[in-house]
Amino acid sequence: MLHPSQTRWLSLVAVVERILEQWDALKLFFTNTWLSEKLVSTEIIFNNLNDPFIKLYFNFLAWILPKFTEFYKFFQSENVVITSLNDKIHEIYRDILLCFLKRDYVMKHELESINFVNEEIWLRNEQMYLGVRVMNDLKNLEISRSKLELNKFFSVCRNFLVTSAKEIKKRYRMNDPLLSKLHILHPANAASSKFRESVPSIFSLIELLPRVVQMDNMSLIQNIDNQWRNLPAKFNELDLTLPIDKFWSELHLCQDYRELSQFALDTLCIPHSNAQCERVFSHVNLMKTKIRNKLLTKTVNGTLLAAQHIKETGSCIDFKPSDEMLCKLNLSMYKRINTSSPESTAALNDSDSE
Known part of the structure; x- marks a missing residue:
């Protein structure tokens, strides 16, 4: 049997499903237990199951x-x-x-x-x-x-x-003015000529994000809007199945749509939750423990980036280091420590004493 957990409460569905799956078996078990042991707790469970x-x-x-x-x-x-x-x-x-x-x-x-x-x-x-x-x-x-x-x-x-x-x-506000318009940036909508009939201009979204594009810079806003209106002519050259951020990153390589893609990428930086940040905190807690409490920030950051890169390639089994990575695996990588920081100086002193 599964047990609910306060820290992993998403498992509650599995707990309920398991109880329903084993309902008849539980009835038989607690019927026998109640008749043989005559306990109050088993009697309560027996009555509830029936x-x-x-x-x-x-x-x-x-x-x-x-x-x-x-x-x-x-x-x-x-x-x-x-x-x-x-x-x-x-x-x-x-x-x-x-x-x-x-x-x-x-x-x-x-x-x-x-x-x-x-x-x-x-x-x-x-x-x-x-x-x-x-x-x-x-x-x-x-x-x-x-x-x-x-x-x-x-x-x-x-x-x-x-x-x-x-x-x-x-x-959540059901008529939130910003979040209700962000579907404009979805690749299927951005590359659709038919979608332009309902959203011919992207100005309504731009004016909601003054920290991304300043409203006094009307020339930049006009360039973004012009590129938005002309974008459907480019969709045959783009892969619409790409993730949203990668789609706009690919478009950013095209000089004709540089301002529009930069605006889209800046807008997509809005976080939808703090789950990813908490995952990073969990990884750091697994690395920097009481025993490994002298890890440098640079080391922790490098380990996190390495783990993320390997994850993007599939797994550590499928990961193949590039020639550039292999060339960096030499004695010089141990000497790249900024000795000006007190933290690094202490680490060097410790290594010298060993």
Whole structure:
């Protein structure tokens, strides 16, 4: 059996799935244990395993938890996903609302203006969508006869969905002026002539980023806009399947689109989460331990860059050092220490004493 963890809470989905997978085996085990040992704890577990509503709650969790798990995995991505962040949040937010609100109301109103706490637009209990497992279990006569427990179950699930929508809305503005426009920089949109019918100019995005392009530099803004309007003529020479940052990096090599690509690359530097920074902190903690507490900053930085480069090539098995790298593997690499810093001087003294 798997156990939930506070530090690795994304594993909660696997815990729920494992319990449901082994439900019948657990019932047999705790039935035998309760009859033989007569313990209060085993009796409680036995009663819960034989309660159809407990399994109903687990089936609801098995349906709803993967939505949040996939959503949070999206934020942990190492790739540039800032251009699709707005659409992703809108997707999960609308999906949650459609589970307990009337569809016509949700589809006809802006997501930012939807008042999901208004009970007049709530679906009836039997109309709520809580996953196919719950729908299948509700056919059980034992469950359908217990109206009080059934209403309590629907109330708990509705509160879960309402709280989820409330927390998402509290953390994100559905009509955010900047994030709602970053999809413009997606390669498929940037290279599309049809997309120019709805977005003929990139000025609306530029004016939202005064720290990237100063608004008093109208000549630069005009050059960026001209290059944006002419970009579809270049798309046959570009690989639209490239990651977003690499797409604009390739375009940056073309002199005719230098200003536009630089603006796009500067804009894509906006972080979508702090997951990547925390990964770097974890790597540093694994390297600079209590035993290896005298590592120089240059050494730590070099190790991090080496690990990142090897990861980009696949793995350490597939990595092939270049001739330039091999030429640097000589005695001179041990002498490249800046002796002017106190940290380096201490390291040299330590090496001399050894």
